[in-house]
Amino acid sequence: MSIYSFLIAVRSEGQQLMSDTGETTSHLMGMFYRTLRMVDNGIKPLYVFDGAPPKLKSGELAKRFARKNEANEQAEEAKETGTAEEVEKFSRRTVRVTREHNEECRRLLKLMGIPYIIAPTEAEAQCAVLARAGKVYAAASEDMDTLCFNAPILLRHLTFSEQRKEPIQEIHLDKTLEGLGMDRTQFIDLCILLGCDYVDPIPKVGPNTALKLIREHGTLEKVVEFIENDPKKRYSLPEDWPYKDARELFLHPDVRSADDPECDFKWEAPDVEGLVQFLVNEKGFNEDRVRNAAQKLQKNVKTAQQSRLEGFFKAVPKTEEEKKSLKRKHDEKVAEAKKKKKEDVKTKKESKAKAHISR
Known part of the structure; x- marks a missing residue:
């Protein structure tokens, strides 16, 4: 999942959403409500954050930085002479995800009771490890490189807004390789x-x-x-x-094994008052909306926990002796039921006969 996508998608009149103190809140708005939508639909997300980038990626990051600086200049020019569309286009290119954005998103997830882990390097590589181990169903990302890290299933468009009406794409690596x-x-x-x-x-x-x-x-x-x-x-x-x-x-990324203690995670009940303090008092969100959303999240977490508990009790194959014992008990019940039925019929006949004699 990309905080960057929330920063560029959750906007008002071409500008990122801001609190009363001028702090950006687009990333929190996007993560809060789109995570709620996933949970509402029975999806239990685990967020994985990028760690330190591999050295080989430094060149690409430097190019991105240069492109953003260029976009800043173009955005300023567009404000003076360009159209609204040009201002919006160049403004999106200037967006950067900061350390503070990451820290605030992690704080939000903790208050929501949604688990997260921080990867040693690439988040997509760590997602692939967890998916291969069966700890999660799939890796969700817009980055097709996720398949290169050997993720068995890739989900795309999972956090897209409903307005975009983009169906979730489920891509299976084995079928992709077979097709190619x-x-x-x-x-x-x-x-x-x-x-x-x-x-x-x-x-x-x-x-x-x-x-x-x-x-x-x-x-x-x-x-x-x-x-x-x-x-x-x-x-x-x-x-x-x-x-x-x-x-x-791609073949040997820096990742933690799925059984590493740092890869343990669980979903917990949300801290409703903590969410109100953070989102409402500190970031200026609407209190009624936050409380209603938190209560809904609380209800959905309980339902999810019940589903998980039921999932632990799997059918265990019975031994031949157990099967014979069950069959014997079943046959005895059937025989007993037949015997009782005969006795009931006999009793009814005797009752009718007595009634006839008394007349």
Whole structure:
């Protein structure tokens, strides 16, 4: 789940939502109400936050920072001479997720009783570990790289607003690989070829070309060799293109094992008064809405807990002796019922006979 998506999506008249003191609240508004919507629909979310980014990602982060600085300049120009649409477009590009945003979201989740963990590095990689271990059903992210981390199921659009009317996409890795006719390593190579968080895409290589190159050459090593020796010079590799390092990060990411104590989590009852203090008194949310939402969350958590308790009691296969014992008891009950029925019929006949004689 992306705090960034909440910051750019939850807006009013092109501006992020603010408290009376001028603090941004879009991230809290988005996380609070969209988490509530998930819980209302029977989904029990676990949030995973990014840890420190891998060193290989520093180049990509630097480029993003530069793009945001450029967007800041363009946004200022648009305010002077541009249309409302241009102002909105460039303003979205200037949005940054800060450490404070992350800390406030974690505080909110704790008050809601919704569990979260902090990954060593990439959140998507940690989500994949938990999904493979069966501790969660799927990894939910807009980042398709999540599949490269070997997440068995990827859910997209899970936190989209209802206004967007985008159905949730459920993507199964095994079916994806089968459909492409690839193994996991080839799929990773395909994604790297198209560009990811760790390396730039190759100019003029789109999805169709990338798929064709991987199918023809099998590995990125052979694709690179083909490009470098191609007499037509149709494609040119970026100057710094550490594709092997990128592949290694997908195959062996820095993650915690699913049975690590830091990966233990549970859903708890919400702290209603704590939510009121944080969202209403500190951030200026509407008290009635917060209390109503918290009460609804409290009710849904109880229902979820009951469902989980019932889920623990699974049917255990019976032994042959137990089956014979149950059959014997069943047969005895049937025989006893037949005997009682005969006795009832006999009693009724005798009663009728006595009544006839008395007349």
